[in-house]
Amino acid sequence: MPLQVSTAVGGFDRFAKQASDVASRAWFFTFCVLLVVLWAPSFFILKDLDTWQLIINTCTTIITFLMVALIQNSQSRAEDALQHKLNAIAQGLSDLMEHIADVTDEPARKLADDLDEDLAQLRAAVGLERYESSSDNRER
Known part of the structure; x- marks a missing residue:
C-alpha cells in the first residue's frame, strides 16, 4: 500500500522527468522548428541532396528514438502511481x-x-492480495 511504495527516484527517472518537462514546453517546439528552418537552406552550402537529406533524417531518427524511451518511462511511472493510488x-x-x-x-x-x-x-x-510495486516489477 502507500507505505510500501518506494519514494526513491532513480537517476534515469529524474532525467526522464526533466527531459519530459523541457520537451513539453512551447519554446522547445519553437527550437525544433528553428532547426528545420536553419537546415532547409543548408542545401545551398552542401550542394549534395543525399548528404542534405541524411543530416535531417539522422537527427530526427536519433531524437525520436530517445524521446520514445523518455516518454515510455514517464508513462510507466504515471501508470504505476495511478495503480498505487487505486490500491490505496x-x-x-x-x-x-x-x-x-x-x-x-x-x-x-x-x-x-x-x-x-x-x-x-x-x-x-x-x-x-497481490500488490504491484514498480520496484518489484522492473529495475529503476
Missing part, C-alpha cells in the same frame, strides 16, 4: 467495510453479511 483507495474502502461489518447486534448482521460479500467482490476486482 480500495484498501481504505475495504478496511471501512470490514470495520462496519464487525457488528454484533442481530438487526445489523444482515448488513454485515452483505458487506462481507461486497468486500470479497472488491478484493477480487482490485486484486488487493
Whole structure:
C-alpha cells in the first residue's frame, strides 16, 4: 500500500522527468522548428541532396528514438502511481467495510453479511492480495 511504495527516484527517472518537462514546453517546439528552418537552406552550402537529406533524417531518427524511451518511462511511472493510488483507495474502502461489518447486534448482521460479500467482490476486482510495486516489477 502507500507505505510500501518506494519514494526513491532513480537517476534515469529524474532525467526522464526533466527531459519530459523541457520537451513539453512551447519554446522547445519553437527550437525544433528553428532547426528545420536553419537546415532547409543548408542545401545551398552542401550542394549534395543525399548528404542534405541524411543530416535531417539522422537527427530526427536519433531524437525520436530517445524521446520514445523518455516518454515510455514517464508513462510507466504515471501508470504505476495511478495503480498505487487505486490500491490505496480500495484498501481504505475495504478496511471501512470490514470495520462496519464487525457488528454484533442481530438487526445489523444482515448488513454485515452483505458487506462481507461486497468486500470479497472488491478484493477480487482490485486484486488487493497481490500488490504491484514498480520496484518489484522492473529495475529503476
